[in-house]
Amino acid sequence: MQHQAAGPATTGAAPYQAGHHLPSANDFLGSDPDAFQTGSSYDRQYPAPNAARAEQLARALGWFSIGLGLAQLLAPEKVSRAIGVADSPKLMRAIGARELSAGIGILSQRRPANWLWSRVAGDAMDLMLLANAARDRGNDQRRIAWTAAAMAGITALDIIAGMDNQQRKMMGHGPDASGYVNVEKSITINKTADECYRFWRDFEAFPRFMTHLESVRAVTGNRFHWKAKGPAGSSVEWDADVTIDQPGRELAWQSVEGADVDNAGRVLFELAPGGRGTIVRVVMHYKPPGGVAGALIAGMFGEEPSVQIDEDLRRFKWLIETGEIPTTVGQPSGERGAWNRLLFRKGAPG
């Protein structure tokens, strides 16, 4: 097997090209991640510009949202007085609920960019409401002016945080300029590359560990028909061709014309250093259903592909190493609290 030493210099940060419709599986990430080159920087491989600032700012704004939201929900009259507008507890509470949900969204998601943008939209709404209130002579104009100035500052921060976090998200996890999502994930398996390859070559068994897949079945030769769960009980289907099949080394696929979801991907089986098993690396490139908006919405609720692939890879590891998937679903428990059932259990017992 040819082992091409392709370092980061040739890999670069743009393994796929914007505006390039469905590259062949060969030309995206057209390098061999097997060959990490010593003495090279891999920053460009896993970039996150302004990552520290983005995270800090997002967290600060998240807590700010929660604090403000709670104040608005619990003491709407006091907040109205502080900003100098007439009392309207219902509106104030509604705004408070919005603030609170944005805060929770920002703090609970690993990539909160979309929740930050929702704050920017909220800021615009609040500034409009404030402008309206300023026209009313009954309100305290001075206080409103101060509030507007403070809000402008917060809006600026929201926009900066949104942009920083957007940039982070673009790097490998959000849709790129042409609407494709690019994901790379890896896991180390305590099995030989051949064993891992054979497990992955059995496409029709994928639903065993890829829970979002309904079925995969062979059509002809290298072509397989895929059926995956879509949003709200729908399903999406496509045909894909296996484009690379090197036993113990690499598998790649590419969807054919007319797919619900344009997608291409590679699975690489690399020897882990020191004979510690096999690193299975999945690289995927796909156009999400519902386009950019669909991906954004999915991302807001943690259904992003990088998370899904993470979980799929973990289930794959569990299955191939131990023969089963660890679970507590179905085990006994005492009576659960209503809060727990709703928030954590999501209908699952155990």
Next chain:
Amino acid sequence: MRAAVWHGKRDVRVDNVPDPEILNPRDAIVKITSTAICGSDLHLYNGFVPTMEKGDILGHEFMGEIVELGSGVTNLKVGDRVVVPFPIACGNCFFCNEKLYSVCENSNPNAAMAEKMWGHSPAGIFGYSHLTGGYAGGQAEYVRVPYADVGPIKVPDGLTDDQVLFLSDILPTGYMAAEACDIKPGSVVAVWGCGPVGQFAIQSAYLLGAERVIAIDRFPERLRMAREVSKAITLDYEEVDISAALKEMTGGRGPDACIDAVGMEAHGMGMMGAYDRVKQAMMNETDRPVALRQALMSCRNGGVVSIPGVYGGFLDKVPFGTIMNRSLTIRTGQTHVQRYMRPLLERIQKGEIDPAVIITHHMSLEDAPHGYDIFCNKADECIKIVMKP
């Protein structure tokens, strides 16, 4: 069946719950004959471990009889009497191969949750919060044991439950803590905390050749057990300045190794103690590392600080400078129980260790709420409780 169920902070009740079933091929169902309350269960009891949920069944120290086996378990049979180790380990992954069972990669179904908290996920643990899998525990009539072909060991005839029950956790935990101390002839070891793990750490340190073991606590009955049963030299931290005393007792140098068998809920004295109480109550730190700070400052240059005590999250004012500048070695981890069960069982059979000596209370599982209460409040000179369903 009946089971001790966590309902919230300091609220344990014995409830009727469904019987466990085989869920995976490598599962076994064990009918519990003896189960203990562990000092680390008190961290759950006091609400300091996140991701506990109302309804969780407690208990990670238990033994019993196999009553049902999954199709994948061939090394055990129904009727076998077994002790079950508290960490759940698959036996197949890189870490299990390295005998690092408590960080098994495959046994925590909530690995993603643990990764958010700790960066990577450790193994699953029975009855010890959802961060470590949310597995139902063994303070119950029956328990489901995953990967039963790896963890449980058969108990030879002629040994009582009380003699072998603690192979499930605290005996290996105390032993691993002492083993970590690189004990050489002449070694002086100091042990903070004379609870069950502390007692076994003292005894193990002597077994491994320590010259002298100094034990630190404040409860008279625990100090007495440390002296009379475990043969330690004791110090009461309410009476003496521990750092100064340790210095004088070791010719100014400090103990060769220090063991923190206290963990996250240490009781501090004076300003620092109050500081941690306030920070923890305000949720500005998750753990109160009072004993740990003292151990770090007291240990001799180039010595080992071994930490079997449980810590959950973020600690304040840990004197890292003393670790770096004085070449200290830190060793810690949830115990790799599977690694120690057989050798320690042999030591029990040879009569080198008698784990039963630390038991102060026997009671029915039905009395679990009372057991938690007296154990937590150190009432009735309680040191170790064994319950029978």
